[in-house]
Amino acid sequence: MTSEFERVYKDKYPVNIDKLLETTCKNSGSDLHLAVGIPPMARIKGKLVPLEFPVLSVKAVEELVMAVVQPEYKRYFEENLELDLSYSLPGIARFRGNIMKQRGTLAAVFRIVPFDVPDINILGLPPAVKDLCFLSRGLVLVTGPTGSGKSTTLAAMVDLINSERRVNIVTIEDPIEFLHKHKNSVVKQREVGLDTRSFANALKHVLRHDPDVILVGEMRDVESIAIALTAAETGHLVFSTLHTQTAPHTINRIVDVFQDYKRDQVRQQLANTLRGVISQQLIPTADGKGRVVAVEFMKDTPAIRNMIREGKEHQLYSAIQTNRNMGMQTMDQALANLYAKGKIKKEVALEYCIDRVEIERIMQRVESNSSYFWNN
The missing domain is CATH 3.40.50.300 (P-loop containing nucleotide triphosphate hydrolases)
Incomplete structure (x- = not known):
């Protein structure tokens, strides 16, 4: 019997993309990685660490990723199979994202960009x-x-x-x-x-x-x-x-x-x-x-x-x-x-x-x- 952490969600994923990005920030991560067959992964202190969320299914990754893609960019992604984008969570951070296809499924990475420019x-x-x-x-x-x-x-x-x-x-x-x-x-x-x-x-x-x-x-x-x-x-x-x-x-x-x-x-x-x-x-x-x-x-x-x-x-x-x-x-x-x-x-x-x-x-x-x- 698989645990909640290990089970692949085939229905609606229990959290949205904002929650995953917020969790990455709270754990002092620099990047959030999403790919089918593994849980969401955060790069923390230079190393990839799984976040305490379920394994991602094909449908889950697609729903999470496409939630941040503006309608005018969806056609571009369909034609080019990769897309750079920016996204913002008020009061938390901005993010530089990249979406691509791998083995016929979606994968994405989001880099955290602080609101304040460093001195x-x-x-x-x-x-x-x-x-x-x-x-x-x-x-x-x-x-x-x-x-x-x-x-x-x-x-x-x-x-x-x-x-x-x-x-x-x-x-x-x-x-x-x-x-x-x-x-x-x-x-x-x-x-x-x-x-x-x-x-x-x-x-x-x-x-x-x-x-x-x-x-x-x-x-x-x-x-x-x-x-x-x-x-x-x-x-x-x-x-x-x-x-x-x-x-x-x-x-x-x-x-x-x-x-x-x-x-x-x-x-x-x-x-x-x-x-x-x-x-x-x-x-x-x-x-x-x-x-x-x-x-x-x-x-x-x-x-x-x-x-x-x-x-x-x-x-x-x-x-x-x-x-x-x-x-x-x-x-x-x-x-x-x-x-x-x-x-x-x-x-x-x-x-x-x-x-x-x-x-x-x-x-x-x-x-x-x-x-x-x-x-x-």
Whole structure:
């Protein structure tokens, strides 16, 4: 005889989607996963944990998921078999959702987005990152795997600009996550699918809105990357994201998207426009109660611009390592710093590092010189 928790509901599911999202928030989860044959799962402290609700049937998942899909989007999902969306629970949180088909059934994930934009000073970023918010032009990239906090970092940077500068900010997002109020700046947020057809289409027309700062939620294809580079080249400050692990990988990823005959031109554009790359990971804390961000930071210098222009990305990591006095740090330096401060365990630092030999060397140096890093 199966328990209430194990039984697959074939009739109406006992709770609605709002209750599942609220429960995820109350358990300090970051994501809610829905799929047939398992109970609702929440990602808590980086790990998937089943919530105390019954196993989901085909009908249950469909009813739960479709309850948050607006009528105009249902046809889009039927045609494309996947859909990005946003949803809000007043007084609780906003959510970024994605629905897809798997093995002929629906599956969905909802990422929790707090109502309040985080203060950049509490995120654990290198202090020099804030300087990028006061540039008049150029390209700034925030990179990392899914769920590494890229959107949070970008939102905090936009909020700093919004608070401290008098400029026109236009964002293009899929979907809109953090909601920005007008402060000293004007902020216009456009959602792909609702306010514009695509990132590329929005970027083509964004310059007509007299922007000073442009945020592109993700540079997804050749066209959107090319337009973002051109916008940065023509006197705008452009922020965007990529799913890459390190600054050198980011340069390679952008260049490799283009055909061979265009790559030299793209390298030249990157050398001229790239102002900074922030690569981050969320790492389990030493006490097991949460996660802390580890950040690699590269900013433009004459030497780094030359390396990009000449296709010497393999030398970038060394350049970052040797320019700590300019606020830069590699991912391995960031992990060693967190370990030295007792925020993460040594075995965790080794698990998330880029170069095991290099991080062990840094750790030995840190243990003999506690002032090796700045405090952040």
